[in-house]
Amino acid sequence: MPLPGDAAGLVATVGRQVRAARTFHVELVSVGEDGSRLTAGGDARTDTPAPAAQLTITDEGTTYAVLLDGAAYVRDQNAEVEPGRPWARLARSDLTAVAPSGTPDPRAGAQAADLRRMLSTLLDGVDRAFRQITADTGLAIVRAGSVSGKPADERVDGRTAHRFTGETATNAVPGDDEIAALGRAGVAKLPWKLWVDDRGLPLRFTVSLGRRGSLTTTYTRWGAPVTIQAPPANQVASIG
Template structure:
């Protein structure tokens, strides 16, 4: 397990951004009868394997990801092809106070256009996907890698499986007018971090306090009648963890400490499954190579 030199808030932010999403769901109980192709008594391994395979087979979707974290509302929207042989993605991201960013993945090359990068005549910068991943060392806090993973539900599903998620409840409900199966899953936060590629040393007082205070991470997975993900949702309260870590470090937090800022909301929503996706690289005369990492 690798070590990551993160503060308490850094761990919280990294986990929140990697999960990617935000908001709430209102589910109305409906009568049984939704056939997702997955038995309601299934274990996590079978559930994740089935949903991931159906995602790969269907290949494409439109997705929206909203992250509520540290008082900010971050929104990502895009479309993607999940064909393992030729993945493609186009994502736009809006961050309060930081403007917008646009990222495209085409033919294993990442194209980025963000405020403060590039030039007026060449607003896009490019870097091969493998070079980007190698340069970042799998850093889960890197926003580019975060956005690429946010578009592919199989990434999140695999992280849930690797983290030893446990299905605690299964029920039929409706979501945005369609019948779905809702799976309530609990995940260990430390295992979740490790599955994201950000393995950490648990010996430090910060992380011991974090794990003790968080307990488990509750998640909701919604599958439609075809067994495809339509929403993955997570809500995590890091406020007690931050207080605990502060106390262990001899830094008592003030009475007016904004605990609400450390309550994270994350939702990934998918629709238009199977709709053909056409994503092209930006015009060559508008692209320059990204600076060396």
């Protein structure tokens, strides 16, 4: 497949092929300015009306997440939402429902606040990881930037790939609060590299976040069978 040399054309081609492939496996490594690492890995579908993915996110602890039919199922390895129910099914609108019932009790109120914070933190991590593991974040950065020179042919995990190199101004990426925060912190440019195979499918994307760290996403198993299922109902606590 011919690959356009300009950023907008390249993103349009890759985005179309990503949707046509329907499924993929992904591994993400995010390195912070202090050397801390966040990793996320899992499978996703691109042929569903709402996001569909199952992820394992490892930071200071491990979080498991399933996105399916417009709902997020989240599990923290170190905590249960309810006894015997380690999974929470929730959306941000559900967090207001985490409150004690009956006569107000300061201890119950504090426990509810702690639970809201934990669930909100889990949702933040899931949302961030999902934007990053799909091509959304990478393609948004590439679309808003420019390609430098011609692509170079390289091997990525034993496959032929065309490496595109470019740079994007931080303030040119619309609608991304994290990138906007980088701009406010003084990171003006985002140098990136995108490896694309002969089918127009991304194999790897890397972006430097300046002194704030870097992000590397690797894609494999395009089009392979993927089944994404909700956790067993008897293990799920509904917050809403």
